[in-house]
Amino acid sequence: MNASHGPSTGRPSVRSGSPSGRSPGGPPPSSALAGLLRSLAAPLARVAAPIGRALAPVTRTVEPVTSAVSPFGWAALVATVGAWWAGLAFSWLELLVVAVLLTVSLLAAVAFVLGRFRYAVVLDLAQQRVTVGDRAVGRLDVRNDSARALLPSVMELPVGQGMATFPVPRLRPQASHEEIFTVPTHRRSVISVGPVRSVRADPLGLLRREVVWTEPEELFVHPRVKNLSGSSTGFLKDLEGRVTTDISNSDVSFHALRDYVPGDDRRHIHWKTTARTGQLMVRQFEETRRSHLAVLLSTRAEDYAHDDEFELAVSACGSLGLQAIKEDRGVTVLVNDGNLRGDHRTRLLDDLARVETSAQRTSLVDVARVAGLTISDASVVAFIVGSRVTPTELRAASARLPQDVRVMAIQCVPGASLSRHAIAELVVLTIGELGELPLALRRLND
DSSP states (O other), X not given: OOOOSSOOOSOOOOOSSOTTSSOTTSOOHXXXXXXXXXXXXHHHHHHHHXXXXXXXXXXXXXXXXXXTBXXXXXXXXXHHHHHHHHHHHHTOHHHHHHHHHHHHHHHHHHHHHOSOOOEEEEEEESOSEEETTSOEEEEEEEEEOSSSOBOOEEEEEEETTEEEEEEEOOBOTTOEEEEEEEEOOSSOEEEXXXXXXXXXXXXXXXXXXXXXXXXXXXEEEEOOOOOOOOOOOOOOEEEEEEEEEXXXXXXXXXXXXXEOOTTSOGGGBOHHHHHHHXXXXXXXXXXXXXXXXXXXXOOBGGGOSSHHHHHHHHHHHHHHHHHHHHTXXXXXXXXXXEEEOOSSHHHHHHHHHHOOOBOOXXXXXXXXXXXXXXXXXOOEEEEEEOTTOOHHHHHXXXXXXXXXXEEEEEEEOTTOOOEEEEETTEEEEEESSGXXXXXXXXXXXX
């Protein structure tokens, strides 16, 4: 008797077709849909392009209207449409009252912002560049250039991260209104002032119409600097420089005579001595040089305990750079992410006004390595750092510079006492305020 129950020992039966009703080798539905969408994308784009070009004039026409509607105004407009529809559809009296009130409010808001602006606006900063703490004054002049009186409005003036507002009264034709304002300069920075824009808005804030009248201007707040007495320790070859003990084959300070060597410039042959000795003799010269200062200002946030340290460091950097420019010596200023312009005092101070600390992977050692490779004529290098730079880092940075370069470090620690100490050949000066910098430099050679 054959058993009708129990596990089957035969092969399982194979059904033709997949459970989804598709062939086993066919693409999945998602891939097929994606391919269909891709095939339709190009035709739709070709159809949409002419429509977009046709609607462009309409978009430009309505853009001034739509841009004047505030988010609250859009919400009120949607609520108005919804209240009218619901009130009329369901005969809901309360919603109809709300719809009427919202409609009146929107119409009143339109009345507030209607009208053409015909202003002539002048934004004038008394000074484009000031020092930290100096008074920075500006003037805003608004004149009615139209042939009819203009309703009151408000002028907005962005100043840095803030916003100043000036109410403009009703102006008769060709009448003007002047406002004097002061820009805070408590901190070194570059402050963007402007653009001036006129604003008309309804009391509920549904509509807000703005017109821009001027371009933004920059106010440079330079760091404080200290006048330093000139003292140089580095020397470079220069026709108007100082005489050194190095011997050169071509300069202006005569040193001695020597025998002629093939390849010497014949213009330096001393013919009288040659005639007397019977051998060609050429002149030797003492090389004349002048100093070139390289200032390496750390802008790595981890090198400073707080912002006051960095501000003191920027002031020290500016003081050294301006003194070198004043004495007509070369100066190069490097920071962690590039270099500053040291060819003119104004450009240097402008760049220092923009400098900020940031979290960077580039350390002082990396900046020193770049300086050693790119500033071939540097004779004095000054590191300007904060309190968190360790002696090990200073020594490692000094080791990345050529051996014939004199290196010093100025560590800026507000409130600390003036001090001087050495790390191998590196002299480290610690200053607690900017006024100590001249004395610190005089103690450099102690």
